[in-house]
Amino acid sequence: MSHILSIQQLGKTYASGFEALKNVDLDIRRGEIFALLGPNGAGKTTLISIVCGIVNASAGRVLADGHDIAREFRAAREKIGLVPQELLTDAFESVWATVSFSRGLFGKPRDDAHIEKVLRELSLWDKRHEKIMALSGGMKRRVMIAKALSHEPKILFLDEPTAGVDVELRRDMWAMVRRLRDDGVTIILTTHYIEEAEEMADRIGVIHKGELILVEEKAALMAKLGRKQLTLHLQQPLNEVPQGLNGYTLELADDGHALVYTFDTQTEQTGIGALLRRLNELGVDFKSLQSSESSLEDIFVNLVRSRS
The missing domain is CATH 3.30.70 (Alpha-Beta Plaits)
Incomplete structure (x- = not known):
């Protein structure tokens, strides 16, 4: 199976001297669901932020579907969607406008049919004309996912996607993740609900104090440890x-x-x-x-x- 994301000797040291990532090597297979686990402060969000172009690495190289995220940043970022932990949306925009605008940020031509498909899958179609500020927290989380999918990425990062959402929404989101994987999208998720990783993931990675201490097939890990x-x-x-x-x-x-x-x-x-x-x-x-x-x-x- 080919690798859609290749992380090589990735490091991040802040001006204070704090070493958030230490020589991380990780290959993500095309079409898999990969769960990255670790305690708070382990380096999960730093790793994701570097791959998504939000934070600059101190060392190492990342290839997204063959594109170097530093030298070919436009092509690389076009391949990546991110659902961050924080609910970052324009409160005064409508659902339709904010999702359509996100697609345009990646240089993609207007495609109303695709936006409609995404909104329907996330049960947002009936709320497409509502202002973001009028939505519940769970619906805002759905909007964040819709924005991440607006430009048809091949790699989707879900950083604590079910934090603070109800059981029904959590189940809907994981059903959607399975459909995306079936459509060929590679999913990398972080979660503190470890039972979700146990149910969903094909492989498990554990990061601790900036070091990737384990990467294993889920079934093999359960059998071994x-x-x-x-x-x-x-x-x-x-x-x-x-x-x-x-x-x-x-x-x-x-x-x-x-x-x-x-x-x-x-x-x-x-x-x-x-x-x-x-x-x-x-x-x-x-x-x-x-x-x-x-x-x-x-x-x-x-x-x-x-x-x-």
Whole structure:
């Protein structure tokens, strides 16, 4: 699969000496949904701002669909749409006027049919003549997305796109993201709703303190770093894990009323059968058992903590 965005040795150091990005290398595949995760201040927005031409890099190179964002900035930016965190719109303009104007900023000829299509997909068609200031926060977010799509970009950045929006709008937005991906648009998103990244993304990147510490296929990441747990709810509480179970990764929970066994998701032989037999031999009885598996949020938190 070809790369539509190539980031090479990208760095950003501010006049204060703060190093916001440190030699970031990242290739984004054409037509994928890529989730960039990281705590506040990790460098996500700085990275996006450099690619979109808002912030100048201190070092490195970025190619957008083969165009250098510094030397061929007009051609590069024509390929990119951005939905920023902030709701930046002209409050006194109508929805139709502000979206049409955004298309013109990229040198695109007037195309009323395309603008209508975008507004209909975002449920904005009935509000096309309303002033931005009269819209709700969720509708303003939809207008920001419409502006980003007005010039038919091949790469779309969504920087915290669902922050502060209701559940219905969030679902509508992710349905729209899937349609865009099906139409060949490459999506790069940042989000603090990690369950969204787990559901939507093809690949996951984690950035921390300006460094890209991990890029992995979502399924491979879940298999590699995920954990499974079996919780046995005991008939009688224990004060400590019996000595005869030293070969298992076990810990007590619920004031000794539960025994938790953790095992690797990559291992075909879980050892559960042997553990249950050993418990029976030791006279440890349980009344029920429950299995659980690590979420992407668990993996993300553990990764960041290990680097802090």
